[in-house]
Amino acid sequence: MIKCSILTIGDEICIGQIVNTNAAWIASHCTEIGCEVVTHSIVGDDGEEIKAELTRLSKNSDYVIITGGLGPTHDDVTKKVLCEYFNDTYIWHEPTLVWLQDFYSRRGRQLTERNKLQAYIPSTCQVLSNERGTAPGMLFKTESTIFVSMPGVPREMMYIMEQHVFPLIEQHFTLQNQTRNMFRTLMTIGVAESDLADMIGDVSEFLNTNSSLAFLPSYSGVRLRIGAHNVSSGKAVEIVDTIERNIRQKVGKFIYGANNISIEKTVAQLLTERGETVSVAESCTGGKIGASLTDLPGSSAYFIGGIMAYSNAIKVQELGVNSEDIEHYGAVSEEVACAMSQGVRSKLQTDYGIAATGIAGPDGGTDEKPVGTVWISLSTPTSTITKRFIFGNDRAANRDRTVGAAFDMLYRYLRSRNDDNSGN
Amino acid sequence: MIKCSILTIGDEICIGQIVNTNAAWIASHCTEIGCEVVTHSIVGDDGEEIKAELTRLSKNSDYVIITGGLGPTHDDVTKKVLCEYFNDTYIWHEPTLVWLQDFYSRRGRQLTERNKLQAYIPSTCQVLSNERGTAPGMLFKTESTIFVSMPGVPREMMYIMEQHVFPLIEQHFTLQNQTRNMFRTLMTIGVAESDLADMIGDVSEFLNTNSSLAFLPSYSGVRLRIGAHNVSSGKAVEIVDTIERNIRQKVGKFIYGANNISIEKTVAQLLTERGETVSVAESCTGGKIGASLTDLPGSSAYFIGGIMAYSNAIKVQELGVNSEDIEHYGAVSEEVACAMSQGVRSKLQTDYGIAATGIAGPDGGTDEKPVGTVWISLSTPTSTITKRFIFGNDRAANRDRTVGAAFDMLYRYLRSRNDDNSGN
Numbered sequence: 001m002i003k004c005s006i007l008t009i010g011d012e013i014c015i016g017q018i019v020n021t022n023a024a025w026i027a028s029h030c031t032e033i034g035c036e037v038v039t040h041s042i043v044g045d046d047g048e049e050i051k052a053e054l055t056r057l058s059k060n061s062d063y064v065i066i067t068g069g070l071g072p073t074h075d076d077v078t079k080k081v082l083c084e085y086f087n088d089t090y091i092w093h094e095p096t097l098v099w100l101q102d103f104y105s106r107r108g109r110q111l112t113e114r115n116k117l118q119a120y121i122p123s124t125c126q127v128l129s130n131e132r133g134t135a136p137g138m139l140f141k142t143e144s145t146i147f148v149s150m151p152g153v154p155r156e157m158m159y160i161m162e163q164h165v166f167p168l169i170e171q172h173f174t175l176q177n178q179t180r181n182m183f184r185t186l187m188t189i190g191v192a193e194s195d196l197a198d199m200i201g202d203v204s205e206f207l208n209t210n211s212s213l214a215f216l217p218s219y220s221g222v223r224l225r226i227g228a229h230n231v232s233s234g235k236a237v238e239i240v241d242t243i244e245r246n247i248r249q250k251v252g253k254f255i256y257g258a259n260n261i262s263i264e265k266t267v268a269q270l271l272t273e274r275g276e277t278v279s280v281a282e283s284c285t286g287g288k289i290g291a292s293l294t295d296l297p298g299s300s301a302y303f304i305g306g307i308m309a310y311s312n313a314i315k316v317q318e319l320g321v322n323s324e325d326i327e328h329y330g331a332v333s334e335e336v337a338c339a340m341s342q343g344v345r346s347k348l349q350t351d352y353g354i355a356a357t358g359i360a361g362p363d364g365g366t367d368e369k370p371v372g373t374v375w376i377s378l379s380t381p382t383s384t385i386t387k388r389f390i391f392g393n394d395r396a397a398n399r400d401r402t403v404g405a406a407f408d409m410l411y412r413y414l415r416s417r418n419d420d421n422s423g424n
Numbered sequence: 425m426i427k428c429s430i431l432t433i434g435d436e437i438c439i440g441q442i443v444n445t446n447a448a449w450i451a452s453h454c455t456e457i458g459c460e461v462v463t464h465s466i467v468g469d470d471g472e473e474i475k476a477e478l479t480r481l482s483k484n485s486d487y488v489i490i491t492g493g494l495g496p497t498h499d500d501v502t503k504k505v506l507c508e509y510f511n512d513t514y515i516w517h518e519p520t521l522v523w524l525q526d527f528y529s530r531r532g533r534q535l536t537e538r539n540k541l542q543a544y545i546p547s548t549c550q551v552l553s554n555e556r557g558t559a560p561g562m563l564f565k566t567e568s569t570i571f572v573s574m575p576g577v578p579r580e581m582m583y584i585m586e587q588h589v590f591p592l593i594e595q596h597f598t599l600q601n602q603t604r605n606m607f608r609t610l611m612t613i614g615v616a617e618s619d620l621a622d623m624i625g626d627v628s629e630f631l632n633t634n635s636s637l638a639f640l641p642s643y644s645g646v647r648l649r650i651g652a653h654n655v656s657s658g659k660a661v662e663i664v665d666t667i668e669r670n671i672r673q674k675v676g677k678f679i680y681g682a683n684n685i686s687i688e689k690t691v692a693q694l695l696t697e698r699g700e701t702v703s704v705a706e707s708c709t710g711g712k713i714g715a716s717l718t719d720l721p722g723s724s725a726y727f728i729g730g731i732m733a734y735s736n737a738i739k740v741q742e743l744g745v746n747s748e749d750i751e752h753y754g755a756v757s758e759e760v761a762c763a764m765s766q767g768v769r770s771k772l773q774t775d776y777g778i779a780a781t782g783i784a785g786p787d788g789g790t791d792e793k794p795v796g797t798v799w800i801s802l803s804t805p806t807s808t809i810t811k812r813f814i815f816g817n818d819r820a821a822n823r824d825r826t827v828g829a830a831f832d833m834l835y836r837y838l839r840s841r842n843d844d845n846s847g848n
Contacts, residue, residue: 011636011638011649011651012638012640012649013448013464014451014461014462014463014464015451015452015455015461015607016447016448016449016450016451016452016453016454016455016461017448017452017609017640017647017649017684018448018640018642019443019444019445019448020443020444020447020448020464021443023440023444023466024437024440024441024442024443024444025440026440027438027439027440028439028440028441029440030440031439031440037438037439037440037468038438038467038473039438039465039466039467039473039477040437040438040444040464040465040466041463041464041465041466042447042463042464042465043462043463044461045638049462049463053463071617071639071641072617072618072621073617073618073621073638073639074621074627075636075637075638075639112618112622114618114621114622115618153641155816155818155821183439185441193495193496193497194496194497194536194538194539197496197497197498197538198536198538203498212435212499213499214435214436214469214497214499215495215497215499216436216441216442217495217577218442223441225435225436225441227435260441280711280732282711282714284718285715285718286711286714286715286717286718286719286723286727287704287706287710287711287712287713287714287715287717287718287730287732288711288715289711290706290710290711290714290715290732290734291709291710291711291712291715293710293711294708294709294710294711294734294823295710295820295823297785297786297787297819298787299710299734300734300735303710303734304734304735304737304738305731305732305733305734305735305738305742306711306731306732307729307730307731307732308704308711308714308729308730308731308732309729310714310718310723310724310727310728310729311724311728311729313728314728314729314772318729318731348738361721362721363721363722392556392579394579395721396719397579399718399719
């Protein structure tokens with residue numbers, strides 16, 4: 001079993017000024033290739049604390065994967081600390097110097113003395129080239145542990161992991177015939193965590209010390225993560241397959257996909273397969289549904305465009321909503337949501353139109369329509385489905401949940417149509 | 425000096441399935457009230473590892489703040505582990521039981537045996553009520569350290585921190601007359617990190633052991649974080665003020681605000697003050713600029729709506745772009761961007777129109793227009809400003825950078841107008 005620990009260095013992470021997305025990315029990719037991620041930790045730009053963490057983490061890890069603190073300014077201390085920790089001295093690393101000269105000249109900028117210091121590197125480390133930035137990665141080996149240090153800029157870190165570190169770990173698995181972990185995640189939608197747990201029942205009946213099942217709730221459904229632990233590759237597949245079959249028997253109708261595929265991507269695939277298009281009319285979400293639909297490459301196959309109708313005037317002018325309906329029923333109403341989805345579908349000539357109008361908060365709620373009230377409407381070639389949701393008090397969460405619910409509605413419709421067709 | 429450590433428990437965080445936003449939130453808020461955040465760490469749902477971390481973190485912390493592992497399913501082990509760690513036994517906590525009955529009856533659901541277990545609580549802990557969910561927080565005290573355990577659901581954790589934990593820490597500061605940290609962040613835009621560093625010069629001239637300056641780059645500018653450390657409240661303000669004056673003298677023209685105010689919020693404030701409105705015409709961003717504009721409460725004061733013009737047909741039909749221009753110059757061109765911003769401004773009758781059209785990637789690039797090429801246009805009552813940007817190969821980053829650059833353009837225009845007015 002290959003064990004990894006992740007150490008993130010930087011005051012800005014330690015004091016919470018930025019969220020540690022790097023650690024999640026590294027952890028998920030190390031997990032995917034079969035490693036056990038033992039722990040993550042975060043310390044500020046403090047030499048003594050960094051050294052103490054290097055010692056602590058190396059005791060229980062084959063790899064200590066470090067990000068942060070390699071920038072060109074005085075508060076970046078990681079390289080200096082590693083040099084001291086490994087009793088090393090600096091050398092000028094020629095290939096890095098050449099890379100830096102090229103990097104700056106291509107951008108029409110001068111290589112300053114400050115930037116040049118990126119090529120001043122501890123002599124015993126293996127330099128891991130970084131084609132996306134100026135600070136190279138560094139690899140240090142001790143008898144029991146490999147230490148990898150990378151810049152904190154996500155795309156630079158990802159480049160170094162993909163080009164240098166993952167191939168090294170894969171080789172390590174093969175050469176030493178190591179046991180590994182394996183995970184598979186089943187994605188459910190439209191069911192609560194505790195209801196799923198009740199349907200699945202006593203997990204001790206199908207889990208043992210080499211397997212696990214976890215419930216991971218989110219705004220767009222509950223994920224079920226099946227795990228096989230510390231076994232050979234073949235055995236891992238067998239364990240995960242058996243548990244998956246068991247779970248599918250019990251809650252299969254709520255499962256829409258596997259391995260962290262999002263509901264957005266699932267919907268995108270269904271639309272692409274069917275050659276159908278969608279447009280959106282967004283009030284309370286202000287563009288978030290469109291933004292989600294276009295997050296994915298290839299979205300022009302199914303997404304044409306939409307109308308952000310934040311004000312009532314635009315709902316009338318651009319979507320053909322009846323202004324008397326707005327006056328009579330309010331902008332957050334079944335009638336208006338319905339007219340919005342029909343209006344955008346007909347105006348942009350798409351197969352489907354999705355509309356959302358709601359009170360995201362924090363203000364604007366009434367007794368009858370509290371903050372969190374959202375109407376979502378789906379207009380299709382044959383029908384219009386409009387539903388009311390009452391979420392909560394949190395503006396950001398209400399907007400995210402609206403996006404999730406809109407995709408859920410479209411997904412259910414597309415699935416039911418697919419099921420109809422396959423039945424014919 | 426009050427020291428905090430943050431412990432996040434959960435396999436899903438450890439293996440990177442979800443990003444640890446809780447730790448960042450807790451860290452930033454603890455920092456804001458003056459605590460020193462010593463470290464964060466993350467361990468899986470493993471009793472022995474959790475206990476070892478509790479012991480390690482408590483050695484150097486007045487508060488160990490724990491999230492995760494309090495859900496209703498078998499993989500949530502935190503409560504059991506804490507009960508063992510503090511040699512405690514369970515009791516039924518009546519107020520929690522009453523709360524749970526009420527919580528489920530309000531939702532028209534039955535209180536199941538599984539959900540009822542949330543009221544089964546270690547006898548020596550202080551229960552921290554959680555009005556946003558079913559798992560209460562728990563507080564355990566030893567002679568030197570306070571341990572707080574909370575659910576991992578962000579809004580529930582935030583409620584417990586705000587209602588119970590921050591007031592406790594504030595009291596702790598007051599009663600013991602503790603020294604504290606203080607940070608202030610100056611937000612810059614339109615300047616590179618290393619150029620800022622060169623302009624600011626040798627930091628040792630104005631920093632000492634009680635003060636610090638950090639450079640934090642992001643897609644929407646470089647933040648400069650000034651710190652005062654381990655001093656009295658009055659002294660902290662004095663130190664931070666002095667450093668701020670020094671920095672403003674050197675790079676003041678790049679500073680648009682302080683303390684993590686976003687460029688979006690700054691633009692929103694300027695628009696609201698001036699009583700002006702904006703509309704958007706989005707191609708490659710597909711709604712992200714509108715989504716950013718409406719993230720903030722009160723956005724209806726300045727945001728009316730917009731057109732997501734993802735396909736060329738919609739650019740022509742909804743924004744009045746000349747289809748010959750699209751054929752001749754391409755959809756990603758100065759001419760089309762310019763027509764989009766003018767088109768949306770005139771159609772929706774706003775003071776400003778913002779448009780973005782680009783090649784987000786991964787496909788669609790040519791030699792002449794590589795992936796990452798984006799045209800952004802700002803149409804105002806008196807002029808249209810259109811600029812080309814060449815970002816990089818990463819679709820998500822290109823879309824985020826486009827949003828940042830669009831806000832930057834609008835910000836500069838609004839600022840220049842404000843400066844003009846104040847000069848009259």
